[in-house]
Amino acid sequence: MNTESQTQSKSLKDIPFSILDLATVTEGSDIRTALQNSLDIAKLADEVGYNRFWLAEHHNMPGIASSATSVVIGHIAGGTKRIRVGSGGVMLPNHAPLVIAEQFGTLESLFPGRIDLGLGRAPGSDQLTSRALRRGPGSDGQDFPQRLEELQNYFHPTSSSSMQVHAYPGRDLDIPIWLLGSSGFSAELAGRKGLPFSFASHFAPDYLLPALDIYRSSFRPSEVLDKPYAMVALNAFVADTDEEAHYLSTSHKKQFLNMIRGRFGLMQPPVKELDWNMQEKAIVQNQLSYSVIGSKDSVREQLERFLAQTGADEFMMTTPIYDHQARLHSIKLLGELMNK
Template identity: 65%
Template structure:
């Protein structure tokens, strides 16, 4: 096993455009662009946005529009989806949207795809999903989508994605189970695992992916990106306090109470029950929270255990300046600008 170091692999950002208590989606989207501009300067590799619906704390529901906004306000960083939930959309629409983005920002757009709805069942229905849109037909939808970008040679398709056809938009499969791991291995595509909220199946999924990987025109060898929650502050105590915003967000999900991202609290123990605490700590088990030295040690351990080719970092931090500070400290401890 190669002794991989955090300084040797790319670091990327997964941003959920958090809407904080007392604020608006408009300011969240401005903060997202501000973070992306700083991330570009600090040496981050990609900046991905996620599709979620009916969530009062997340502003990136119209994901491809936000990708366009971020790409227009930056110059070199790759911008993409982490991910677009394919069951919610006609593959033709996705091909046209990402073909448009690639035409506007050539060589900078990534298309990460998931098969979950990114919402609750009622919202899924409202997204005009017909029967059979539960993700079971994901391989067929993916095949259709890829054919719009790369039509079979010699054929003259009756439906064409313009823009889209002939463009190289890297497709990633995202997942939190073995399904996407096996599919991305079979197709020779890069794979990203959602360990920032579903860590339990991470190592088996990575093993499945690597053991079953078939080289393709896209990739000669497997390429796995692992998602981690990272919050860095000057001290362990301050970082742990900042992390209580995300803990409260997960607590709300467990209690079926959605809402904006809440300010950090001094004593989270007063808010959750022992059962809720255990559940949330398990869900958020793939986290590195603390001072730069604490976080560096934890990330080195994660890279060793997973042998990740890239880490993508999420940080649900209430205060925008503290969020910027966290990502700046992370870039410094990983020495991104020196690599």
Template identity: 60%
Template structure:
């Protein structure tokens, strides 16, 4: 349940970036990864707190499938911003491998690495099988995998198999979710929690309530810390922002049709591309998405903060033109200051 406390203002919380490293129509992964580093350098300068990349597979429009590699690329090209995963899909991997990868990253970039973990495959079932994920698993063994991973970082445990690098390192672990499972688990373990409101908005408040009501203080956290993902498309005018947002809408429409592809250029009228039923699905998926001019974004962002009482927001902006994408994050930085 949302705590009864003083109203939070936009400047009272932190803001971070979720980068799906979009591959645009006519572009290539090389361009996407170059743009990822350029965006990271800009948002570091603008005061964002962390920069997260997400693990997706068999997605023609996302270049961050080798998430740990891209995290190293971004961390090496920046100086102070935290860099991490939003998230690593743990059931796709042996916990020892993730402990070694993130132990290596933390050894290379001390004090700057976050390990956000999810339990979904991050892809379709056929690709999950290609990743050697057990097709019978529905993520119910995630708590055991998480416990194994945390043991590898704990130097006080007697592990006959050790993660080197990794053992003894203090790497913040976050649980990520789009429903209640990880929210409840994060609360019970006293870990920070990040909810994917940017694609699962209808479960945002129930999941946050579940996290907060189940929270138990731990060595990691004394009180709940909730970060919420949100799509923000900002431009100098409402009209431009609405036009830019049609690329993201087309991306969601492709997912609804089970036909993911590259990020498409904006269109004048998204309604021309979809049926009434698809419009209703889009409206549901994007109900917490914030689109508009600085004034519009400020008002909607404050309303979203009032509703969620988030401690931090992590912002996704699927915008076709890289310079417009930079401008969107710049506008947000100006608003919250």
């Protein structure tokens, strides 16, 4: 599929920008501060004009404070006015579909017209943590299509449904469901069901273009969408100069480097040089290849290339920067590109 030819008339001003947040806990800080920082970022994103603010479910990771995702969504939605708030995503195999329907039905009742439900099929954790979450031996994501159908039926029971249990709140509420993925499985499922699709290219870049092709070629119009809608996730580090932006990005690169080495901890301050070997450097640079780094002008050019390459309908930006004020500044600079 020639996505570039499809986007010749599309420019950055046509593309909504959104934010993916993990409520990152930085070295020298704590979880309470991380959650307050997330609210600060969401408020700025709301004012500047970003479309969505999503939070991701991860477990047993000391540097991530968004494990109770629906609770944090309520915290963010309650402190903002306009921006959509949702999950990017809830890992459905970790939960009973009824519980998710009730949680997001409650959120939608509290903040009508502002809640998104993004779903993933990965555990968001290691095997020991998965068992602690009470996931059964068969909960490996293979039954994700059945769980998804069950969840959809809680919101809008079909005439053929034999369900005698109902979600209150949740039933008859129009909560947008997104499928998230880093492979072709969710792309194909999202296409068949006519749902919007978001690809995690910010950490899994290699399969992005094939997954987008699978999604678009398998798409069937539904009551939700009449044509495909694909969101692409990017890491974004924007500063007043290219040099400063690259410096700020080293905190995130160091996180990935530590993951390669089997270490998980809090985000650390940026450094002038990373202590890595050639193999580690190649792995990190490949995994983070869908990143925009630089001044506002440099990032504009990079985003235009990504748009031409992917034909994205929306960009989801994650901004893993150690210093809170630098992160706010990055989000503000990035937001200035939306309307220019």
